[in-house]
Each structure stands twice: as C-alpha cells, then as structure tokens.
Amino acid sequence: MAEWFKAHAWKVCILEMESRVRIPSSLQKNSYINKNQIMYNSKISGLGMYVPENVVTNDDLSKIMDTSNEWIIERTGIRERRHIKKGDGNSTVVMGVKAAKIAIDRAGIHKDEIDLILFATLSPDFYFPGSGVLAQDQLEIPNCPAMDIRNQCSGFIYAISTADQFIKTGMYKNILVIGSENHSGGLDFTTRGRGVSVIFGDGAGAAVVTREDNLSKGILSSHLHSEGKYAEELSLIGPSTNRWVPEILEANDPDDISYYPYMNGQLVFKNAVVRFSEVIMEGLNKNNLQPDQIDMLIPHQANLRISQFVQKKFGLSDDQVYNNIQKYGNTTAGSIPIALTEAWEEGKINSGDIVVLAAFGSGFTWGSSIIKW
Numbered sequence: 001m002a003e004w005f006k007a008h009a010w011k012v013c014i015l016e017m018e019s020r021v022r023i024p025s026s027l028q029k030n031s032y033i034n035k036n037q038i039m040y041n042s043k044i045s046g047l048g049m050y051v052p053e054n055v056v057t058n059d060d061l062s063k064i065m066d067t068s069n070e071w072i073i074e075r076t077g078i079r080e081r082r083h084i085k086k087g088d089g090n091s092t093v094v095m096g097v098k099a100a101k102i103a104i105d106r107a108g109i110h111k112d113e114i115d116l117i118l119f120a121t122l123s124p125d126f127y128f129p130g131s132g133v134l135a136q137d138q139l140e141i142p143n144c145p146a147m148d149i150r151n152q153c154s155g156f157i158y159a160i161s162t163a164d165q166f167i168k169t170g171m172y173k174n175i176l177v178i179g180s181e182n183h184s185g186g187l188d189f190t191t192r193g194r195g196v197s198v199i200f201g202d203g204a205g206a207a208v209v210t211r212e213d214n215l216s217k218g219i220l221s222s223h224l225h226s227e228g229k230y231a232e233e234l235s236l237i238g239p240s241t242n243r244w245v246p247e248i249l250e251a252n253d254p255d256d257i258s259y260y261p262y263m264n265g266q267l268v269f270k271n272a273v274v275r276f277s278e279v280i281m282e283g284l285n286k287n288n289l290q291p292d293q294i295d296m297l298i299p300h301q302a303n304l305r306i307s308q309f310v311q312k313k314f315g316l317s318d319d320q321v322y323n324n325i326q327k328y329g330n331t332t333a334g335s336i337p338i339a340l341t342e343a344w345e346e347g348k349i350n351s352g353d354i355v356v357l358a359a360f361g362s363g364f365t366w367g368s369s370i371i372k373w
C-alpha cells in the first residue's frame, strides 16, 4: 500500500487540486466548488466616466506654444481636451473613483460586492503603491484585492481580458476595471513638447465586469500582444530605477527632457494602423464573424486619422465606429471606457450587438476584445 501511494502520490495531489478550487467565501455558501461546474462568461454590467470640467482648446495651446488649431485638427482630429485644474481636487485615482462609482451604481450592485479592482494607468498618483489600492481606499471597499495594469493605451483591454479570465474560472463574480489618466501634470507645454502635448487629455472611465451564465453572451474573446523592442519609441524613462533621486537632485538639470514623454510619432502611427487591423481581424476570425457584423467598433482614441484608416479598411460606416477624440484628446487607459460609456449612454449599443474594442500603444502593446452585448 505504501509503495502504491508513493508511486501515485502525485496523481492524488493533482486530483485534489483539480477537484477543489478555492473561491472567495463571500461568493459561495460552500468554500469549495467542483472545477467542472465553473464555466462562465463575463459581461460588462455597468459603465461610468468622468472628465475634468476644464476645457483646453487648440487655440488655448497655441497661446503657449508654436502650434495652431488647423495643424492639430488636420493631423489628429482633436479640437479640445480636458485638463485637471490645480486645486480642483482631481487626480488619476480621484477621477477613476468618480467614474467607478457611476459604473457600480449602473451595475446595480453594492460596492462591497466588488471582488477585485484592476486599475489601468500610466500616470499613477504614487510611484508606489499602485492606484488600485488607493481607489479601493477611496471607494471604502474593505480588503478586496487590487492591482495595477501598466499597459498604457492598451491598458483597458489588458484589464478587461484579465477580469474576464478571473470570472471564467469562477474565481470572482464582480470585477471593477478602471482606466484613468492625469496627463496634463506631466507634459511639456513648450514648443519643444508640442508633438506630444497637444494630443493627450485627462479623464477616466470604468466598467464593472460581472459573471454571465449565458455562454453565448458577454466577452467572447480577448487578444493581447506586445513587442518590447519598440519600448523606447513611446516612453517616459525619466523617473526610474536607472537613476535614483539623489543622482537626479545632484544633476538638477532643467533641460533634462527624460521626465517628459517621448514619442516617435510616425513610427507609432505606421505600427498602429497595421496592428489595429490585425488584432481586430484576429478577434473576428476567432468568433467566425465578418467585419459587416460589427455593430460598434470602439477604437482607442489615439488619433482620428488612425480610426478613419481602420474604418475604411474594414468598410465600416460612420454608425459602426465611435470616436470622441475630438472632445477629449487621447486619454490613454481612459479612452476606451470613456468612449464605450458615451456610446452606451447615447443608445448606440444595445443587447445582442457585436461590440469590438481595440487598442494600440506604448510598449508596443495592442489588443482587442470581442463582446456580444
């Protein structure tokens, strides 16, 4: 018997692990469930957004740097963006929490039913800890796990995909996904920085991702990619462990531009149009869908010209693509949830619709999510 057990102990361990998956006690009467029983989809059950009141037009920017309304509209489609105003109380986390409260309310759940917070941002309030725990504190949700997703413009897609996996395994039931950015505090608003600073705006969006029993509805699939060889082509490398604070203070160099974002705009543009198209097609193929079956494409709002290129490539009508970069600029991790919330509020997304989310950005990272609403 002892011999048999020795030879088969590993099988016993695996069987034990497979048959019992620990899930939060808050979700289950029994602390353990059979793995074979957990087969769920996830759906977006609530959406919210928040942008600061302070509107900054292209003409406002042309008063402080050498640019023009015409140049910005022609190259990017952006007419205005929102910037946090000193003293208005906003920060990346504060805006994210404002959006999250609306999303939780619309999901029809109590905040204490949130099992996990995923916070996507490239402009966190603190170097550490992450914005997820700060949001948890401001939302007064006790002890649920919270983590940050550092994938810039693709951050919301990476976060949605992560939430989807946690729900599909049966681990969690309600996950709060936040995408929020305070860009304006860290941009170079001189002519030196105009290639970047005219593009970005502040704002936040949030979604509650909830367990869905109907497997033909909800998030059908997500597709994620990255190509780190281009990491420095769209980056902010200044505050890093390559140079700790004492060294920076000693240098005290006002011309050190490593604290501002750098973007190789044309390279980013060229890669974006290719990767957007590829990853949307990947998602459609995975679900046996044709482009004309897309009811709503929500592209990350990087540049209106990129969205228009993708729209043309897939032969989509204006009704099938949602853009609001004209009003908000590029809000990075906030851009998709802000656009998704607006499209939903305007009644442009309805039950049964095929909704495609797609993003490309710094990393390079890119991804898509295919949702049956």
Ligand code: ACO
Pocket: 066, 067, 068, 071, 072, 075, 076, 152, 153, 154, 194, 195, 196, 198, 199, 234, 264, 265, 266, 268, 269, 272, 302, 303, 306, 330, 332, 360, 361, 362
């Ligand atoms: N106003 C006026 N002139 C400007 C400005 C400005 N705001 N910015 C740049 N210029 C000038 C440049 O100095 C250059 O002048 P020069 O020819 O005398 O040297 C000229 O305009 C052309 O500059 P380009 O950088 O070549 O302009 P381009 O047509 O590529 O447009 C842009 C720039 C809008 C940034 C574009 O490249 C782009 O949108 N790239 C993609 C951005 C993107 O998708 N980012 C990804 C997401 S962001 C993220 O992940 C964080």
